[in-house]
Amino acid sequence: MTEAVQGGSKGGPKRVALIVAAGRGYRLGGGLPKQYLTLGGRPILRHCLATFAAHPDVSAIRVVIHPDDRPLYEQAARGLDLLEPVPGGAERQDSVRLGLESLAELAPDQVLIHDAARPFVTVGVIDRVIAALDHHAGAIPAVAQADTLKRADADGRITGTVDRAGLWRAQTPQGFRFEAIRAAHRAAAGQALTDDAAVLEAAGGTVVLVPGAEDNGKVTTADDLRRAEARFRGAGEVRVGTGFDVHAFGPGDHVTLGGVRIPHTQGLSGHSDADVGLHALADAIYGAIAAGDIGRHFPPSEARWKGAPSDVFLRHAGGLVEALGGRILHLDLTLICERPKVGPHRAAIAGRIAEILGLDGGRVAVKATTTERLGFTGRGEGIAAQAAATVSLPG
Ligand SMILES: Nc1ccn([C@@H]2O[C@H](COP(=O)(O)OP(=O)(O)OP(=O)(O)O)[C@@H](O)[C@H]2O)c(=O)n1
Numbered sequence: 001m002t003e004a005v006q007g008g009s010k011g012g013p014k015r016v017a018l019i020v021a022a023g024r025g026y027r028l029g030g031g032l033p034k035q036y037l038t039l040g041g042r043p044i045l046r047h048c049l050a051t052f053a054a055h056p057d058v059s060a061i062r063v064v065i066h067p068d069d070r071p072l073y074e075q076a077a078r079g080l081d082l083l084e085p086v087p088g089g090a091e092r093q094d095s096v097r098l099g100l101e102s103l104a105e106l107a108p109d110q111v112l113i114h115d116a117a118r119p120f121v122t123v124g125v126i127d128r129v130i131a132a133l134d135h136h137a138g139a140i141p142a143v144a145q146a147d148t149l150k151r152a153d154a155d156g157r158i159t160g161t162v163d164r165a166g167l168w169r170a171q172t173p174q175g176f177r178f179e180a181i182r183a184a185h186r187a188a189a190g191q192a193l194t195d196d197a198a199v200l201e202a203a204g205g206t207v208v209l210v211p212g213a214e215d216n217g218k219v220t221t222a223d224d225l226r227r228a229e230a231r232f233r234g235a236g237e238v239r240v241g242t243g244f245d246v247h248a249f250g251p252g253d254h255v256t257l258g259g260v261r262i263p264h265t266q267g268l269s270g271h272s273d274a275d276v277g278l279h280a281l282a283d284a285i286y287g288a289i290a291a292g293d294i295g296r297h298f299p300p301s302e303a304r305w306k307g308a309p310s311d312v313f314l315r316h317a318g319g320l321v322e323a324l325g326g327r328i329l330h331l332d333l334t335l336i337c338e339r340p341k342v343g344p345h346r347a348a349i350a351g352r353i354a355e356i357l358g359l360d361g362g363r364v365a366v367k368a369t370t371t372e373r374l375g376f377t378g379r380g381e382g383i384a385a386q387a388a389a390t391v392s393l394p395g
C-alpha cells in the first residue's frame with residue numbers, strides 16, 4: 001500500500017487502524033510473545049489484522065511491533081496490504097504514542113487503536129465504534145461488569161464490596177478523532193494510563209461507550225489462551241462453494257490466467273484484467289461463505305475497477321474468510337479453452353494463487369481441458385473457468 005491514505009470504500013473520513021503488538025506477554029509466559037502464538041492455525045496477530053483488512057471503512061492499517069519481532073511480524077502479515085510497521089516503546093502507552101506520531105504524515109481523520117492480543121474483534125464491534133465517531137471525539141467498546149466486585153488486602157481478606165453499578169470493562173478498538181488523541185497522548189507521556197480513553201479523558205475530552213462483545217476479550221494469561229483455543233476446537237463446519245466465469249477473446253497479445261501473464265495472439269476482454277480463473281475462484285470462495293459474488297463487491301459500474309488486477313478480488317474473498325475466523329482448505333480450478341495451452345503454465349498459476357492467498361502450494365489444484373472444439377470455447381471465442389473452494393469455519 002502506498003503511504004497515502006484514501007477514505008473508506010464509501011468515501012468519508014480517512015480512518016486508519018493502529019494495531020499495538022510490541023508487548024512481551026510476560027503474564028502469559030513462555031518464549032514467544034503472545035501475539036505470535038498460533039491460534040486456529042494462524043498467529044494471534046493475524047486474526048485481528050484479517051478483520052480490519054476486510055473492513056470496507058478502514059483505509060489503512062499500521063502495526064506497532066517490537067524491533068526483535070520483525071521476522072515474526074512478516075510471517076503474520078504475509079499477503080496483507082499494510083503500512084510499514086513501526087517500532088513500539090516500553091509500555092503500551094508508549095507504543096500507541098509512537099504509532100500515532102508515525103501516522104501524522106498520512107493525516108488521517110480518525111484512528112482505531114486495537115490490541116493485537118484481542119483476536120476475536122468483529123466487524124460489528126468496529127462498526128459501532130466508527131458510528132459513534134460521527135458525534136464524539138472518542139468511543140470505545142465495553143461490556144457491563146456482571147460479577148460482584150470485592151476489594152481485598154494482600155492476604156486475600158475482603159475489605160469491601162465495590163458498587164458495580166455503572167462499571168464497564170473497556171475493550172478495543174478504541175476510536176478517536178486523530179488530532180485529538182495524538183495531542184492527548186503527547187500531553188500524557190509519563191502518566192501511566194492503561195487505555196487510550198483514559199488518555200483523552202485526562203486531556204478533558206469526552207469518550208463514549210458502545211456495546212462491546214464478551215468474545216472480544218484480551219489474551220492476557222494462560223487461561224485466556226486456553227479459552228481462545230477452545231473456540232477453535234468447537235464444532236466447526238466445512239463448506240464448499242463453486243464459481244464459474246467466462247470472458248470473450250478480444251484484441252491483444254496476452255491473456256492473464258490465474259494471475260499469470262501468458263502470451264497469446266488475442267487478449268481477453270472485460271472490465272478488469274479479465275482473469276477468468278481468479279474470478280471463478282473468488283466467486284467459489286464467496287459462495288462458500290454465502291457472501292454474494294464478485295459483482296457485488298466490485299461492481300463493473302465503478303470506474304476504479306477498470307483494468308484492475310484480479311488478485312485484488314481474490315485477496316478480498318480470502319480476507320472475508322479470515323475475518324470470519326475461517327480457513328481455505330482447498331481450491332480446485334479448471335480452465336476451459338482450446339488455446340492458449342495451459343499445461344506449461346499450470347505450476348506457475350497454482351503457485352501464484354497460493355501466493356495471493358498465503359496458502360501452502362498443496363492446497364491449490366489447477367487443471368485445464370478443451371471442449372473438443374465444441375461450443376464457444378471450442379470455436380475459440382473465449383475462455384471459461386470453473387472452481388470449487390473448500391473452507392472451514394469455526395463453530
Ligand atoms: N510495550 C508494549 C506493551 C503492550 N503492547 C501491546 O498492547 C496490547 C495489550 O497489552 P497487554 O495485554 O498488556 O500485552 P503485553 O504487554 O504483551 O502483556 P504483559 O503485560 O503480560 O507483558 C498487546 O497487543 C501488546 O502487544 C505494546 O504494543 N507495547
Ligand SMILES: C[C@](O)(CO)[C@H](O)COP(=O)(O)O
Pocket residue numbers: 092115169170171172194195196218220
Ligand atoms: C487497552 C486495554 O485493552 C483496555 O482493556 C487494556 O487496558 C490494555 O491491556 P493492559 O493489560 O491494561 O496493559
